Amino acid sequence: MRGEKQYSENRRQSTILFLIAAAVILAAVTVSGILLEERGMETDFSRTNLIPSVQYLFGTDWMGRDMLARTLAGLSLSIRIGLLTAVVSAGTALVLGTAAAVLGKKADAVISWCIDLVMGIPHILLVMLISIACGRGFAGVVAGVSLSHWPSLARVIRGEVLQLKSAPYILAAEKLGVSRFDIIRRHMAPHILPQFLTGMILLFPHAILHEASVTFLGFGLSSEQPAIGVILSESMRYLTTGKWWLALFPGLALVLTVILFAMLGERLRRLLDPASAHE
Amino acid sequence: MKKRLTAFLLTATMAAVLAAGCRSGGTPGQAAQEQAEKEKDSVVIAMGPTSEPEAGFDPAYGWGAGEHVHEPLIQSTLTVTNTDLTIGYDLATGCTVSEDGLTWTVTIRDDVSFTDGEPLTAEDVAFTYNTVKEASSVNDFTMLDSAEAAGDTTVVFHMNRPFSIWPYTMAVVGIVPEHAYDSGTYGSNPIGSGRYILKQWDRGQQVILEANPDYYGEAPKMQRVTILFMEEDAAFLAAQAGEVDLAYTSATYSDQTIDGCSLASYASVDNRGFNLPAVPAGTDAEGRTAGNDFTADVLVRRAINIGVDRQEMIDNVLNGYGTPAYSICDQMPWYNEASEVEYDPEGAAELLDEAGWKMGEGGVREKDGAKAELNLLYSAGDSVRQALAADFADQLGELGISCTVEGVGWDTAYDRALSDPLIWGWGAHTPMELYNIYHTDGDTGSARYSPYSNETVDAYMDEALAVSGLEESYELWQKAQWDGTAGVTQEGDVPWVWLVNIDHLYWVRDGLQVAEQKIHPHGHGWSVVNNVDQWAWS
Numbered sequence: 001m002r003g004e005k006q007y008s009e010n011r012r013q014s015t016i017l018f019l020i021a022a023a024v025i026l027a028a029v030t031v032s033g034i035l036l037e038e039r040g041m042e043t044d045f046s047r048t049n050l051i052p053s054v055q056y057l058f059g060t061d062w063m064g065r066d067m068l069a070r071t072l073a074g075l076s077l078s079i080r081i082g083l084l085t086a087v088v089s090a091g092t093a094l095v096l097g098t099a100a101a102v103l104g105k106k107a108d109a110v111i112s113w114c115i116d117l118v119m120g121i122p123h124i125l126l127v128m129l130i131s132i133a134c135g136r137g138f139a140g141v142v143a144g145v146s147l148s149h150w151p152s153l154a155r156v157i158r159g160e161v162l163q164l165k166s167a168p169y170i171l172a173a174e175k176l177g178v179s180r181f182d183i184i185r186r187h188m189a190p191h192i193l194p195q196f197l198t199g200m201i202l203l204f205p206h207a208i209l210h211e212a213s214v215t216f217l218g219f220g221l222s223s224e225q226p227a228i229g230v231i232l233s234e235s236m237r238y239l240t241t242g243k244w245w246l247a248l249f250p251g252l253a254l255v256l257t258v259i260l261f262a263m264l265g266e267r268l269r270r271l272l273d274p275a276s277a278h279e
Numbered sequence: 280m281k282k283r284l285t286a287f288l289l290t291a292t293m294a295a296v297l298a299a300g301c302r303s304g305g306t307p308g309q310a311a312q313e314q315a316e317k318e319k320d321s322v323v324i325a326m327g328p329t330s331e332p333e334a335g336f337d338p339a340y341g342w343g344a345g346e347h348v349h350e351p352l353i354q355s356t357l358t359v360t361n362t363d364l365t366i367g368y369d370l371a372t373g374c375t376v377s378e379d380g381l382t383w384t385v386t387i388r389d390d391v392s393f394t395d396g397e398p399l400t401a402e403d404v405a406f407t408y409n410t411v412k413e414a415s416s417v418n419d420f421t422m423l424d425s426a427e428a429a430g431d432t433t434v435v436f437h438m439n440r441p442f443s444i445w446p447y448t449m450a451v452v453g454i455v456p457e458h459a460y461d462s463g464t465y466g467s468n469p470i471g472s473g474r475y476i477l478k479q480w481d482r483g484q485q486v487i488l489e490a491n492p493d494y495y496g497e498a499p500k501m502q503r504v505t506i507l508f509m510e511e512d513a514a515f516l517a518a519q520a521g522e523v524d525l526a527y528t529s530a531t532y533s534d535q536t537i538d539g540c541s542l543a544s545y546a547s548v549d550n551r552g553f554n555l556p557a558v559p560a561g562t563d564a565e566g567r568t569a570g571n572d573f574t575a576d577v578l579v580r581r582a583i584n585i586g587v588d589r590q591e592m593i594d595n596v597l598n599g600y601g602t603p604a605y606s607i608c609d610q611m612p613w614y615n616e617a618s619e620v621e622y623d624p625e626g627a628a629e630l631l632d633e634a635g636w637k638m639g640e641g642g643v644r645e646k647d648g649a650k651a652e653l654n655l656l657y658s659a660g661d662s663v664r665q666a667l668a669a670d671f672a673d674q675l676g677e678l679g680i681s682c683t684v685e686g687v688g689w690d691t692a693y694d695r696a697l698s699d700p701l702i703w704g705w706g707a708h709t710p711m712e713l714y715n716i717y718h719t720d721g722d723t724g725s726a727r728y729s730p731y732s733n734e735t736v737d738a739y740m741d742e743a744l745a746v747s748g749l750e751e752s753y754e755l756w757q758k759a760q761w762d763g764t765a766g767v768t769q770e771g772d773v774p775w776v777w778l779v780n781i782d783h784l785y786w787v788r789d790g791l792q793v794a795e796q797k798i799h800p801h802g803h804g805w806s807v808v809n810n811v812d813q814w815a816w817s
Contacts, residue, residue: 043669045595063666223659223686240512
């Protein structure tokens with residue numbers, strides 16, 4: 001018995017440590033990116049196409065821009081867009097999911113139809129269409145990603161709320177005369193919150209990847225902005241001439257960031273989910 | 280999620296391996312050399328995907344004409360432009376214009392047939408011109424009223440207004456057969472009387488041309504011309520693999536070497552330059568935002584024109600493959616050499632001081648509390664224009680003008696350019712381009728692409744179109760640029776600042792003798808094959 005207890009404490013502690021570390025790394029990237037944005041856009045034709053060195057860890061590109069600064073600025077921009085879009089999507093999902101569950105059959109039918117509609121169109125296509133319609137750029141990408149990523153979470157929340165509504169303890173509370181508001185606050189919210197939070201964090205990697213891909217394809221952020229998608233699509237032109245560092249480091253950095261977010265969400269889920277919280 | 284991650288990783292790895300592999304390639308070029316020994320009279324050429332004519336090989340829908348002019352190859356034209364950009368004859372044997380400039384009479388050869396065996400007559404010529412006037416969306420034919428045949432070998436053009444440079448228009452209109460022309464199918468199945476016959480066209484991939492055995496002129500030396508449409512990196516790899524004999528490329532690749540190929544650079548009038556809105560900010564006749572308070576001051580525009588080091592730009596961005604540009608028509612017969620300016624940063628600083636823009640804090644000039652700022656636009660996705668814009672911004676920064684650079688799509692660029700400088704590319708084998716850029720457009724009170732208007736400049740160009748002789752008109756086009764007191768050059772209004780002419784670069788297989796090229800116009804495509812019939816293998 002003692003050994004098992006030890007184990008569970010360790011798991012919980014290490015998870016929390018990991019969460020803190022990941023959050024610190026991501027925050028550091030975000031902040032340093034904001035500070036380095038100027039430097040990342042600075043062109044200097046006296047230092048074009050340098051391979052990675054101590055002075056320029058990630059090398060420089062064909063306009064003499066420091067790729068380390070550009071990569072960090074790009075990641076930072078991606079994370080900020082991810083943050084914004086994940087919050088907007090998750091908010092939309094919460095409102096619509098709850099509305100579908102509590103506002104009656106007609107509202108449920110309409111909202112479920114919307115969910116099916118949005119899920120039926122390939123994500124990347126929808127993001128592109130919305131982004132173009134909103135005039136591309138920052139606004140276009142944010143609108144595109146946030147308007148296309150809410151359905152799956154909305155569906156989860158709708159299911160949870162529906163299930164909760166007929167749960168014995170809620171029914172009992174109702175019979176005991178507890179007010180609707182109190183039921184939501186004291187009985188429903190604590191149950192929905194973990195689902196919602198993990199859902200929101202797991203939206204990040206999706207949002208970041210979709211932002212990068214739609215920009216890569218030329219329907220997102222403008223080409224002078226230091227975005228990872230822009231960096232990768234530009235580097236494609238130079239791969240055939242052997243300038244590997246233009247794609248490799250920014251690509252790896254994007255992958256690492258996305259993995260970090262995915263792991264963050266997964267660990268958080270384990271921590272919050274009653275089924276696995278005490279493993 | 281996981282799949283996507285793996286895909287990203289794999290792509291990165293693959294790309295790196297690919298790049299490394301290419302550099303250590305074995306003996307590329309061998310295949311093509313062996314092939315070349317077998318067939319000494321064929322050539323394979325790689326062009327960019329945008330060079331593929333969307334509507335096919337129909338002169339009425341842009342083949343040979345439009346933004347990127349070149350000889351139509353499959354069809355004959357009445358006139359041609361010589362290597363010095365004066366006018367020569369193809370089908371025509373003589374060309375006269377009436378005193379009032381409203382009637383052009385052109386006599387044509389009587390020994391020409393289409394490739395289906397039917398003779399080419401003046402009726403076909405008249406039919407062609409009446410058709411392109413109705414259908415052409417890429418060329419302006421409003422000056423033409425109608426064309427009619429007077430006998431088998433004489434065509435008469437009735438004009439709506441005098442148009443002295445009509446021979447330049449005649450040089451890009453391919454003659455189609457009246458008896459075999461259907462606007463629906465002609466584009467993919469063209470019949471002409473030119474040097475080549477369209478043998479095969481695989482959309483999105485390639486065009487195969489074969490020499491016309493009954494051609495009336497000198498028989499083509501190249502019997503078979505294959506044109507592949509591919510992206511720049513694919514063209515580079517194809518040249519490396521020995522699959523093509525001539526491949527377009529850009530300065531990005533100019534520091535590379537390919538075994539069995541050399542880099543050929545052809546001079547061009549394919550210029551890049553910024554428009555500088557010449558009126559204060561406001562709205563134009565159509566209610567669009569137009570004008571820029573900073574560039575509205577002619578002293579500022581002059582300072583920019585002499586304050587930019589064009590050679591540095593060429594060395595930095597074009598790896599040396601370019602020439603400084605001082606006008607839209609450098610080296611053309613209608614170019615005025617007064618356009619040329621010396622790089623003079625001190626002079627530029629003096630002009631800015633004189634205009635009231637004094638050096639302020641942080642190296643940015645100020646006047647009455649306003650900062651000297653410009654937002655430079657470039658078409659997103661064009662890396663050369665982006666780099667030129669960035670270099671231009673750096674150079675203006677040294678003068679004390681703070682610049683931001685913004686990429687825009689062509690859907691909004693035209694309207695945005697009315698108030699912010701945009702980097703453009705021009706350069707054509709006709710003086711009409713001067714008119715399009717600088718002449719007041721209709722009754723809008725402003726030129727078409729950038730707010731600017733000068734009555735004196737307008738008058739010279741109107742006169743140039745009205746005179747009867749080409750020589751005479753060249754002189755007037757030159758005066759429109761600078762007549763000693765007014766114009767669009769440094770001492771004049773400078774509504775545009777021209778930066779560089781971009782040399783057109785090609786990988787050329789050893790042994791391929793590319794015939795002498797005319798100065799290439801804007802567009803890095805078909806103009807290189809204008810004289811492919813005279814190319815040879817040695």
